[in-house]
Amino acid sequence: MASAIADADAGEPRAVESEIERLRKKVENFPSPSSYARLAELLHLAKQDFEAEAVCRKCIKEFPRQAQPFVILAEIQMATGRHDAVGESLRAALERDPRHYAAARMYADWLEQRQDLSGALTQLKQILSYRPDDAQVKQRIAELQARQRAATGTAPPKSAPAMAAAPPRAAAAAAAVSDSSGSRAVPGVRRSAFELLAGESGIHVCAVIDERGEVLLARNHLARAGAEEILAAHAAAVDRALGVALRCLGQPRPSSWVLSAECGQVLAFRRQRGPLLAAFADASVRPALIELRALQALVDLGTA
Amino acid sequence: MQDILGELVRTRGVGGCLLLNHEGLVIESMLRSDVDAQALAAAVGELLAAIAELSRGMHLGRLASFSSFSEQGGIVLSAAGPAHLLVLCDASANPALLRLELRPFIDRIAERLSL
Numbered sequence: 001m002a003s004a005i006a007d008a009d010a011g012e013p014r015a016v017e018s019e020i021e022r023l024r025k026k027v028e029n030f031p032s033p034s035s036y037a038r039l040a041e042l043l044h045l046a047k048q049d050f051e052a053e054a055v056c057r058k059c060i061k062e063f064p065r066q067a068q069p070f071v072i073l074a075e076i077q078m079a080t081g082r083h084d085a086v087g088e089s090l091r092a093a094l095e096r097d098p099r100h101y102a103a104a105r106m107y108a109d110w111l112e113q114r115q116d117l118s119g120a121l122t123q124l125k126q127i128l129s130y131r132p133d134d135a136q137v138k139q140r141i142a143e144l145q146a147r148q149r150a151a152t153g154t155a156p157p158k159s160a161p162a163m164a165a166a167p168p169r170a171a172a173a174a175a176a177v178s179d180s181s182g183s184r185a186v187p188g189v190r191r192s193a194f195e196l197l198a199g200e201s202g203i204h205v206c207a208v209i210d211e212r213g214e215v216l217l218a219r220n221h222l223a224r225a226g227a228e229e230i231l232a233a234h235a236a237a238v239d240r241a242l243g244v245a246l247r248c249l250g251q252p253r254p255s256s257w258v259l260s261a262e263c264g265q266v267l268a269f270r271r272q273r274g275p276l277l278a279a280f281a282d283a284s285v286r287p288a289l290i291e292l293r294a295l296q297a298l299v300d301l302g303t304a
Numbered sequence: 305m306q307d308i309l310g311e312l313v314r315t316r317g318v319g320g321c322l323l324l325n326h327e328g329l330v331i332e333s334m335l336r337s338d339v340d341a342q343a344l345a346a347a348v349g350e351l352l353a354a355i356a357e358l359s360r361g362m363h364l365g366r367l368a369s370f371s372s373f374s375e376q377g378g379i380v381l382s383a384a385g386p387a388h389l390l391v392l393c394d395a396s397a398n399p400a401l402l403r404l405e406l407r408p409f410i411d412r413i414a415e416r417l418s419l
Contacts, residue, residue, distance in 0.1 A: 205362075227362070230361040230362065231358075231361070231362060233361075234354065234357050234358035234361045234362070235358060237354040237357065237358070238351065238354040238355055238358050240354075241347070241350045241351040241353075241354040242351055242372055244347045244350065244351075245344065245347040245348050245350070245351050245379070246372070246379070247347075248339065248340065248343050248344040248347050249339060249344065249379075249392060251374065251376050251377060251378075252374060252376065254372040254373065254374045254378065255374055256372065256373070257370065257371065257372035258370070258371050258372075259355060259358065259359070259364070259367070259369075259370045260367075260368040260369050260370070260371075261359055261364035261365050261366060261367050261368055262364070262365035262366045262368060263363060263364050263365035264362065264363075264364050264365075265364070266358060266362060266364070280362050
């Protein structure tokens with residue numbers, strides 16, 4: 001992933017390096033779990049996995065109750081081929097925060113990869129206990145149940161949804177972010193950055209939008225159907241109007257903007273001339289924390 | 305109002321400011337000489353209309369602020385009573401600190417406009 005950055009954009013690695021330096025100083029002087037997590041993720045993004053892992057371990061030592069460093073550690077271990085350690089790290093994350101959505105989804109994928117379909121199903125059903133309307137999780141459960149039935153030769157129940165009859169990963173593959181860089185170390189296990197972003201706590205709708213406001217890819221956790229299209233159409237209009245206003249000031253189109261309101265916020269990110277990634281989130285979500293995920297998602301998408 | 309805006313542009317990282325109504329008409333401005341206040345206000349009026357549509361569509365409620373930053377600087381657009389305050393930031397601005405520093409100015413502007 002980092003090589004994709006280096007190839008596509010010579011300026012971005014410099015910005016990442018500068019942010020890494022700033023965070024290194026910050027964790028030395030004012031250590032906090034969020035600073036450690038951001039530093040570790042940036043180092044991982046920059047392919048400095050050895051140091052990223054050291055940062056995670058330092059964070060775990062200083063803030064042993066935090067789940068997030070274990071999740072980042074799992075991502076690093078996955079990228080470096082230590083698949084047994086991935087499970088241990090994800091279990092540690094879930095022990096500390098049983099409702100850590102990203103950890104739970106990754107752990108379910110990890111169990112599935114190891115052919116533990118029952119374990120993966122149990123994990124996914126636990127997610128539904130606190131996110132009962134999560135369509136993605138429901139879909140994955142249906143897919144895994146279909147695989148279980150196929151393995152045991154059991155006929156599907158009449159009520160089984162149509163998607164359950166689809167090949168195991170077909171629906172997920174169709175919905176997954178296309179990874180033009182081909183950087184997924186273990187296909188099917190490493191979840192895309194877009195999925196991780198969409199799964200962050202407090203994010204309700206996440207969409208990748210083209211210039212005309214058409215949805216290229218979306219996740220909608222709201223009960224309101226079509227919210228992603230509303231977000232896409234209006235976010236694209238805001239982005240265009242912002243571009244016009246900034247031209248009056250001689251400034252280029254920005255790489256990000258944030259609209260904060262009393263009932264939530266809309267955050268938008270872009271890499272160079274690529275599509276816009278917009279997210280509708282709770283007012284409590286910190287833009288700086290999701291910025292990195294958004295950047296990673298756009299890199300995954302191969303936007304330039 | 306000129307005094308308040310004059311004080312605001314002396315804040316570190318602030319390169320100018322514009323007070324406008326929701327239709328994009330200038331109430332007061334303190335901008336660099338090379339910036340056309342009327343044209344900028346009209347463009348920001350369009351931006352405000354797009355923001356209002358987005359807020360309605362996503363049920364966001366009342367606008368608190370809209371901000372955008374890049375390596376060359378950025379803008380912060382905040383509701384200030386019945387008006388909107390656009391603050392132009394230069395590259396040296398610290399966005400988080402600036403948002404804190406803007407609050408008393410926004411309160412003072414809102415208070416002045418309600419008189």
